[in-house]
Amino acid sequence: MGWTKEQLLARLQELQIDFSKYEHPVVLTVEAQAKYVGHMKGALSKNLFLKDKKQRYYIVSALPETKVDLKVLSQRLGLGKGGIRMAPEEALGEILQVPLGCVTPFALVNESARKVSLLLDQGFKNHECCFFHPLSNDTSIALHVRDLDKFLNSIGKTPAYVDLEANPAVGKDQPPDLATLVPSDATILADTPEKHGSSQGSEKNHISVNNQPTVVTVAKAVKPSTAYTKEKPPSAVNLSISYADPEKFVEEILEKTRTIVLAEVKEENIEKHREQLATMISNSISKQLGLELKNIATIFKNTAYTEGFKAGIHHQPKRL
Amino acid sequence: MENQNKEEEEQIVTPWEVTAEKGGKIDYDKLIDKFGCQRLDQSLVDRVARLTARPPHVFLRRGVFFAHRDFNDVLDAYERGEKFYLYTGRGPSSEALHLGHLVPFMFTKYLQDAFKVPLVIQLTDDEKCMWKNLTVEESQRLARENAKDIIACGFDVSRTFIFSDFDYVGGSFYKNMVKIAKCVTYNKVVGIFGFSGEDHIGKVSFPPVQAAPSFPSSFPHLFSGKDSLRCLIPCAIDQDPYFRMTRDVAPRIGYHKPALIESSFFPPFRFHDGETGKMSASDPNSAIYVTDSAKDIKNKVNRYAFSGGQDSIENHRKYGANLEVDIPIKYLGFFLEDDAELEHIRTEYGAGRMLTGEVKKRLIEVLTELVERHRRARAAVTDEMVDAFMAVRPLPNMFS
Numbered sequence: 133m134g135w136t137k138e139q140l141l142a143r144l145q146e147l148q149i150d151f152s153k154y155e156h157p158v159v160l161t162v163e164a165q166a167k168y169v170g171h172m173k174g175a176l177s178k179n180l181f182l183k184d185k186k187q188r189y190y191i192v193s194a195l196p197e198t199k200v201d202l203k204v205l206s207q208r209l210g211l212g213k214g215g216i217r218m219a220p221e222e223a224l225g226e227i228l229q230v231p232l233g234c235v236t237p238f239a240l241v242n243e244s245a246r247k248v249s250l251l252l253d254q255g256f257k258n259h260e261c262c263f264f265h266p267l268s269n270d271t272s273i274a275l276h277v278r279d280l281d282k283f284l285n286s287i288g289k290t291p292a293y294v295d296l297e298a299n300p301a302v303g304k305d306q307p308p309d310l311a312t313l314v315p316s317d318a319t320i321l322a323d324t325p326e327k328h329g330s331s332q333g334s335e336k337n338h339i340s341v342n343n344q345p346t347v348v349t350v351a352k353a354v355k356p357s358t359a360y361t362k363e364k365p366p367s368a369v370n371l372s373i374s375y376a377d378p379e380k381f382v383e384e385i386l387e388k389t390r391t392i393v394l395a396e397v398k399e400e401n402i403e404k405h406r407e408q409l410a411t412m413i414s415n416s417i418s419k420q421l422g423l424e425l426k427n428i429a430t431i432f433k434n435t436a437y438t439e440g441f442k443a444g445i446h447h448q449p450k451r452l
Numbered sequence: 453m454e455n456q457n458k459e460e461e462e463q464i465v466t467p468w469e470v471t472a473e474k475g476g477k478i479d480y481d482k483l484i485d486k487f488g489c490q491r492l493d494q495s496l497v498d499r500v501a502r503l504t505a506r507p508p509h510v511f512l513r514r515g516v517f518f519a520h521r522d523f524n525d526v527l528d529a530y531e532r533g534e535k536f537y538l539y540t541g542r543g544p545s546s547e548a549l550h551l552g553h554l555v556p557f558m559f560t561k562y563l564q565d566a567f568k569v570p571l572v573i574q575l576t577d578d579e580k581c582m583w584k585n586l587t588v589e590e591s592q593r594l595a596r597e598n599a600k601d602i603i604a605c606g607f608d609v610s611r612t613f614i615f616s617d618f619d620y621v622g623g624s625f626y627k628n629m630v631k632i633a634k635c636v637t638y639n640k641v642v643g644i645f646g647f648s649g650e651d652h653i654g655k656v657s658f659p660p661v662q663a664a665p666s667f668p669s670s671f672p673h674l675f676s677g678k679d680s681l682r683c684l685i686p687c688a689i690d691q692d693p694y695f696r697m698t699r700d701v702a703p704r705i706g707y708h709k710p711a712l713i714e715s716s717f718f719p720p721f722r723f724h725d726g727e728t729g730k731m732s733a734s735d736p737n738s739a740i741y742v743t744d745s746a747k748d749i750k751n752k753v754n755r756y757a758f759s760g761g762q763d764s765i766e767n768h769r770k771y772g773a774n775l776e777v778d779i780p781i782k783y784l785g786f787f788l789e790d791d792a793e794l795e796h797i798r799t800e801y802g803a804g805r806m807l808t809g810e811v812k813k814r815l816i817e818v819l820t821e822l823v824e825r826h827r828r829a830r831a832a833v834t835d836e837m838v839d840a841f842m843a844v845r846p847l848p849n850m851f852s
Contacts, residue, residue, distance in 0.1 A: 212737075307548075427606050427829065433609065433610070434603070434608070434609045435837070438834065438836050438840040441836070441840040
């Protein structure tokens with residue numbers, strides 16, 4: 133089960149994080165929340181729970197007045213245009229384990245939200261403190277962002293502050309500036325129908341479409357995820373092993389050769405070529421395999437050289 | 453770089469901008485005239501085949517690499533037993549490499565294997581840090597990531613030195629940079645690259661960095677005592693201005709002029725208005741990336757590759773396809789090895805007997821195999837292997 137409000141608050145106290153707690157009737161929107169704590173010192177936050185086409189999830193936590201344009205965000209994350217949208221309601225419960233209208237950075241404490249990426253409005257840093265829900269809509273806590281950072285660090289997350297209104301160009305030579313914030317793995321849900329996000333429902337998660345070109349600030353880099361770190365199937369490990377192991381390497385070559393020979397020795401070819409069958413097969417092998425074998429032989433050589441190189445730099449000179 | 457007034461009607465080809473004349477394609481003949489380089493004709497291609505005792509690379513056969521400077525001299529020297537070294541590079545500005553990025557490396561690998569010569573690869577992380585406003589760390593990180601894809605193209609570690617500017621500039625390399633810089637006036641560099649008073653001094657002083665690898669004394673750990681070793685630079689033709697400057701300087705500091713072998717541009721997937729120059733990667737659907745899955749490739753080719761086929765089957769059978777604008781045919785020209793098969797497809801498609809779908813299907817096969825092979829090779833590249841390629845070390849067998 134997900135963390136409760138009490139468990140979270142106890143944890144914050146353990147971490148010696150100062151916060152002010154305000155209880156109020158359940159609220160589902162920033163406007164409603166403002167009625168109860170809006171007059172206090174501190175900035176409210178609007179929190180969006182988003183999802184991209186590859187089942188990766190994001191929380192965007194921003195000042196209510198910050199304009200968040202999902203199209204721009206999608207490009208800045210390197211997801212192309214329209215690559216990101218509001219996550220479906222079910223995901224709220226399954227991944228963040230919070231009720232509707234309660235998206236909050238604190239939800240990342242849950243194991244189920246381990247791979248969710250968090251984008252924080254750089255504007256939070258300009259306020260003495262900011263309000264977030266501590267996993268429940270009937271309470272709001274205010275804390276300074278550096279204490280929020282402390283909490284995030286304690287759960288192994290690096291805080292990423294972003295100028296959410298920036299709209300930098302993204303192109304061939306201008307890489308998407310927020311690409312490092314894309315989670316490296318997809319989160320697979322039990323059965324999530326591909327529904328359009330619940331953007332019409334909760335006002336708390338409203339988005340506006342304006343974007344203003346402002347100076348880009350590159351977000352603090354979280355562990356970069358490339359397509360290669362994402363796909364590390366077991367076979368990748370086996371591959372590099374076969375390039376370091378002569379037996380496996382030769383086996384692979386023989387396997388490929390066998391495949392071709394077996395494919396070519398069939399009745400129609402026997403009839404067609406007869407005495408020339410052997411020549412024809414050996415030509416086939418050269419033509420189909422030549423290039424590929426040269427390539428994998430080069431990889432084999434490079435791997436062996438690298439092993440030697442590594443051993444060489446760690447080599448201890450002979451003791452006299 | 454801004455070109456104003458009458459230049460606007462002409463095509464623009466510089467290291468930072470490539471656009472064709474209004475609504476047209478790049479005119480490569482005009483480019484050769486304007487730049488003053490030479491056409492790489494069939495006799496040269498045949499000569500290469502003879503000298504290397506192997507069929508010439510598909511990019512030579514299809515005229516992808518179509519221009520050169522002094523390639524004949526390099527071949528003359530080679531015939532006399534004088535070797536040369538190869539120099540190419542990449543500006544690591546993005547993690548995502550597409551097929552267009554691989555083209556110069558695929559060709560350089562062929563040159564390395566065919567002539568059995570060493571190769572230096574420069575990663576201009578400093579350039580991208582300056583021009584694309586990346587942090588130093590980010591550009592260094594991208595350089596290492598790109599190095600992995602480059603290594604995956606199949607270079608021989610015992611003959612290849614990869615270096616990043618941030619790591620390597622200094623020592624003899626820097627001495628050459630200063631020698632080069634002393635020979636190029638500010639006015640000249642403004643004239644060649646179009647710098648303005650607003651450009652920061654980093655940009656203005658960058659050209660010697662890209663010029664220095666053309667001289668063997670920049671690599672004392674490799675070419676010590678071989679000051680007369682020639683250099684051959686495979687590159688895209690938009691890099692010509694850098695090397696015109698370098699060739700101008702070379703005799704004044706006592707070195708051979710570097711020779712160039714230049715390629716045309718990789719066509720973008722689809723032609724938008726005004727986008728008739730280089731492939732653009734701001735739209736991931738306009739390019740095939742080395743990280744694309746087989747499914748991605750199939751989708752992209754089927755949906756986005758601009759077709760020269762007619763709009764209906766009847767018209768197509770009647771008039772045939774327009775091979776001039778058809779993208780799948782162009783791509784097959786780059787990547788389909790078999791000349792006979794390509795010729796067959798061109799004939800049948802041009803006559804309307806073959807449909808766009810079939811051509812695209814063949815292209816998908818070819819590209820998928822290519823990308824798959826690259827991915828396998830890339831998976832075998834470890835950080836230690838990158839370290840090995842980038843280590844400043846002697847290469848004892850680099851000419852054998």
